[in-house]
Amino acid sequence: MSTTARITSDLDPFSAEFRADPYSHYAALRALGPVVWLERHGIWAVSHHDTVIAVLNDWQTFSNAGGGGLANYFKEKPWRPPSIILEVDPPEHERTRTVLSRALSPRTLRAIRGRFEEDAATFVAGAVRKGRIDAVPDLVQPYPLKVFPDSVGIEAEGRENLLVYGAMVFGSFGPRTPWYEELMTRAPAVSAWILDHCRRAALAPGGVGAMIYAAADAGELSEDEAAMLVRSFLSAGVDTTIDSIGLTLRALAEHPEQWALLRDDPSLARAAFEEATRYDSSSQSLFRTTTREVEFAGATIGRHEKVMVFLGSAGRDPARWEEPDRFDIRRRTTGQIGFGVGIHGCVGQMFARLEAEVFFQALAAAVDRIELDGPSALRLNPGLRGLSSLPLVLHRAS
Ligand code: OW7
Secondary structure, three states: OOOOOOOEEOOOOOOHHHHHOHHHHHHHHHHHOOEEEEOOOOEEEEOOHHHHHHHHHOOOOEEOOOOOOOOOOOOOOOOOOOOOOOOOOOOHHHHHHHHHHHHOOHHHHHHHHHHHHHHHHHHHHHHHHHOEEEHHHHHHOHHHHHHHHHHHOOOOOOOHHHHHHHHHHHHOOOOOOHHHHHHHOOHHHHHHHHHHHOOHHHOOOOOHHHHHHHHHHOOOOOHHHHHHHHHHHHHHOOHHHHHHHHHHHHHHHHOHHHHHHHHHOHHHHHHHHHHHHHHOOOOOEEEEEEOOOEEEOOEEEOOOOEEEEEHHHHOOOOOOOOOOOOOOOOOOOOOOOOOOOOOOOOOOHHHHHHHHHHHHHHHHHHEEEEEEOOOOEEOOOOOOOOEEEOEEEEEEOO
16 A cells, blocks of 8 residues: 655646746745645646656656646547647657658758748838837737748638637646636637648648648548648647747846847857746646556656646756756756657747747847836736737847
């Protein structure tokens, strides 16, 4: 018989207080222990850098087939057919992952970079001309919302559906709140638009979406699987990059000396984004579901239980990072896991890095100084951390 006393906490990672200042709550969680039972939701929390990595590397025990969010697909019906890359384990995962990795490979990125540069320069020029902006609607949202669907090969009309759908996908990672139920009243119409745009005929030739259908033509996927993988692009490709670019911009605006480093040496753009992904990742947490009872880091976790894994806490763990709460774009960020790690580590991370690198290089070339022009606001989605507002004044480079 096991006599392990479980460490419990009444912290609610989905509460407004927690989300407003997750980092102080992570410190409290880490102090309680590497594995803590969150009694409010009946789930386990893993918050230390080393144990987060251990969970993510043990896919046999900590499965993705139980769903990417709080909902337990071993016990509940999913809100949509599960993702065939995120919400599956090997061996099924291997084939779909291979196709998506190839579509998002360095060769694709080399072909796309020039268009990213043109679009970034255009959006940055517009924002600089305006000077006083809300950076979220004026700059941070429009750029990914153009370059990502352009790359996939989605028509220009109706792209706002991508934002609503993304909100649903990541909203579904959290609890069933009134906010979620209200959002989901739009699910039938928005899902129909999304699925329509996942069809072969809806995708422009030469795009990343068409590359998925080329894999179907080569016999690697069925036609339905190709549509489901395009759905994964449209689920995970837009909000994530909007939020991570927004949080990076805020970190730079709040640390003028770091902005000055980047402005004086735009080759630091990639490093700045990487450090921001450690410091304030748009993906703060994700879920695994146990396939069996397991002894893990001093706790006995039962079979088919949900484990909430805090990437955002791993990035601030003082056992791994020196002065973890300091934003320092010259830091060595090796070991940064804001994109996750292991077989489900973000398949689009090179794409996201390129988008961000090009964006911050364009900004560094055009802007001398960034002035905060009021408080920023977080957006209310339990599955992603990001901003709904970031008032700034951009002072142009002379
Ligand atoms: C998908 C955790 C990021 C995701 C998120 C949401 C949806 C999907 C993947 O990965 O549909 O594959």
